[in-house]
Amino acid sequence: METAVNKEQRPVDGVAEGAAADAGDSVPEVVTRHGLTASEYAKILDILGREPNLTELGIFSVMWSEHCSYKSSKKWLRCLPTTGAKVIHGPGENAGAVDIGDGQAVIFKMESHNHPSFIEPYQGAATGVGGILRDVFTMGARPIANLNALRFGSPEHSKTRHLVAGVVAGIGGYGNCVGVPTVGGECTFHRGYDGNILVNAMTVGIAERDRIFLSAASGVGNPIVYVGSKTGRDGIHGATMASAEFSDDSEAKRPTVQVGDPFTEKLLIEACLELMATDAIVAIQDMGAAGLTSSSFEMASKGGLGVELDLDRVPIREEGMSAYEIMLSESQERMLMVLKPGREGVARAVFEKWELDFAIVGRITDSKHMVVRHHGEVVVDVPIDPLAAASPEYDRPWLATRRQPVVAAETVRAVAPIEALKTLLACPDLASKRWIWEQYDHMVMGDTIGRPGGDAAVVRVHGSGKAIAMSTDCTPRYCFADPVEGGRQAVVEAWRNLVAVGAAPLAVTDCLNFGSPEKPEVMGQFAGCLQGMADACRALEFPVVSGNVSFYNETNGVSIPPTPTIGGVGLIEDSERRASIALTADGEALVLIGGDDDDDGWLGQSLYLREICGREEGAPPPVDLVHERRTGDLVRGLIASGEVTACHDLSDGGLLVAVAEMALAGNRGVSLTIGRPGASNLHARLFGESQGRYLVAVAPTRLTALVQRAGRAGVLARVIGTTGGDRLTVGEGQSISLADLRELNQAWLPNYMADAAEAP
Amino acid sequence: MKAAVIVFPGSNCDRDVAVALERVTGFPAKMVWHAETDLAGFDLIVVPGGFAYGDYLRCGAMAAHSPVMREVVSRAQAGAMVLGICNGFQVLTEAGLLPGALMRNAELRFVCRDVTLRVETSDSPFTRRYGQGEVIRIPIAHNEGNYFADEDTLDRLFAEDRVAFRYCSPAGEADGAANPNGSQRNIAGILNERRNVLGLMPHPERMAEPALGGTDGRGLFESLVAALP
């Protein structure tokens, strides 16, 4: 995949491109069909000094597609903080790399496969997992975990079941087979995704710090080697498809669907890591979107060199493939490498052992041109730097989202707490996602110590006492109501989930899913979310080290809710010192850390408001970054010093939902001491979604010390209940058994999916 | 104890089982690539979990025809212990070392979770450290764990005390509700006639240290240490 921010790329004038601007110019139809505008075509003529041939046109088209060029997003991506003391490689490489001590680095990235998954859910999701795995092991990391953030349409929509079944089976089918545990993610439903689901896949890997592999080629004359699967006519123009808006005739685009081969991917991982242990590789790049074109182009461009390819040597799966097809094929499970001279034999032996194709397909030159031969003729000759430098960049017009009024608790209907809780725990967004994660092998590799179902997943760094914590988060309804607050909140929620298991948050990857950047409202959402993310990342020293932008998530002109998914990664120095959400003992105090008495009950945009009152409105809860950090640092300290026996952050559904989740996870009841009848705005205090709060369980003997420690840190700590029994009790006489709650929480998704009609 | 772990293209629990073996028994295992044909000297051969050859065609089918499997069969005939876990169990049935076949889960979904098992016999080198009838908790992770054999074979397996583990409720009932995959008579693991070959779908190597959620899998490896020189 391409890079998020390429600082080398000189911004071109900020002309907004669009139908209006181009209407007057006439360009050949083939140019329009390649998604290029008249001004972009003029640049091509300028660069080449002649008309491009079809293959060259295809190359420009994919390289300048939104997907590869980030032409609409670059300007805004620049505002994200991307550096930090521990950052080894930020955006611009295949994945981000962060130091975790002991000479090791954690390498991770998230990527979308939204459009392909909507068209063919199983293969779309599966190849999404395959692609993100390659981004990570290309850098020399052994993948240790996968996560997936899924957004489906309304459960009532006729396609939703089929999409859930296919996507989950596809993610499992691929991840299980390659033997990388799928340890976490999220899955929510909203009609805003009815015609355009989101499938965001994240991979985390571990590498030796001094053995990280990059894609910049060097060494004129060095051989370029192709390894992996053969090239077929898969996904030709997937990169431009991924950047084109959906419409009802997208059925016609179907032939571009690719089929994943996880078995080959597994072999490719092992073979690449085996070869990486030698000194044969100069540079390596996976063939992702735009296949051979972008991988070879990128290697040469980053190395400031040229490249020569001979397509007659490319392993081909189908007869009669044209140069155009070979250059643009998106067949999966392929890699391109530059080897040191004379090391071809070593490399060939490794790949032959793993029964993978291996072919020397070209060499590095000093021509600064990409020259491609096919059947003995030069079929492509494009200068590399001008193509990269002229890569379009747009300062698209944007319109700030109008703020919504704050919803006062008094105006929101109060429902008996237990009744409301029952509705919430069984609603699609809060219902247990066990049905999903049980289809994922989340334990393979033998290091998963924090399984799905908690705040962040925790996987040990193999053979060490350290562990990596991971979480994906975003609350699209907040982003829709207020992109800036929503952008902040997505980052702080990921940060909180890491803190809640006892990890020191390190850095984030993101996957920015939005509608069409050609619409000012959508650009406004994008700009707002990025500003919010940037604020939060800066305040929390939580830099963005990799990511991906997915625009044009719309159907028939309607955009999805803005969804900047954040993938947070943290480090646990001592894997014994961590926390889980499960209550572990009776008679402990449940303490609410953070927040304040005035600010507990933020109901605007809450799930309570939506699920109980049917209202999707109001300003989302504001994020106080200073308070957030202070509270999180306190909680992390409490976990590290073994002060607390369980911890959970508060998010969707608020306080009572979090209490219930802790009780269910530990199979241990709780009696709340807040919630006496007559308490004012009890519904707001129990279900409000004010930010910056955690629940911890603490032994009675340690309670005083904990409250004092919180006081010293300037953070409020309030006892809200005690653990014990097998019921959840709110005030007198209002209670429910854990067994009933569990049934409500567990049953929704399996029951929903039981009606699926799927061909096995 | 000299243990070998066979590695096929697509195996992915090879490292996990080697780690557990060494952690529990103190003996390191040797990883053996499927193209090798000499297993002389090993008294325990483990066919690990994973997706050998992608589980394409039928799980375990292509691996069962690897060169190394001929050697595994002959070592088994010579009395060496052979342990097939998950995909390894599928390979052993395909290779004819164990009767029956593993079909698609009844629910047609991959399932990864802890299950409870009843130790049906402690009279084997793999299970002697468990109590007869003991209920243990071990994870499963498979798409094709639905054990099938014809009625005669099933009767024989029970008559000869060759059913090693059955899926059961936490209270020890081997009933339909406790059956995660549709296996006939809740069978989770079986022995060969000579009792030196065990195939099971659950992953004992994933429950061999407290940090992973439990230690109920250790008994299997401890039994082997006790049984082997």
Place this chain on the structure above:
Amino acid sequence: VHVTLKPGVLDPQGKAVQGALARLGFTGVDGVRQGKYLEIELGESDPQKAKAQVAEMCRQLLANTVIEDYAIDVGD
């Protein structure tokens, strides 16, 4: 009913089977494609109608028409 991958769609299983046959010493295998084969018993006695019914089943469920083709034979 035969459900097969459309020409040009990658068939990882077929590819792997081909490799396995070669390893077993079968020479001269130029290609393997794997598909599904379904036998459906219908109450419907009119072959025409039965075929139409099954075609509808294929479109809705049995075949993934994004990547697969299907062919129907009506027996007795």
Place this chain on the structure above:
Amino acid sequence: VHVTLKPGVLDPQGKAVQGALARLGFTGVDGVRQGKYLEIELGESDPQKAKAQVAEMCRQLLANTVIEDYAIDVGD
């Protein structure tokens, strides 16, 4: 090559397909059995020999004769 489950062997996939068809409103489906269908391209031009070769492939790899039957058609 058609590889089908032996009569008497439970077919979870066929059963699930049958259930799914019923949920989709197809009535009158009395049974579904799912098998595999393999197309093998051989260099061998003698149909007799080709068939013998494929039968051998079935015995050794393509079918698990504990639970499956196979049938071979030689095309051109």
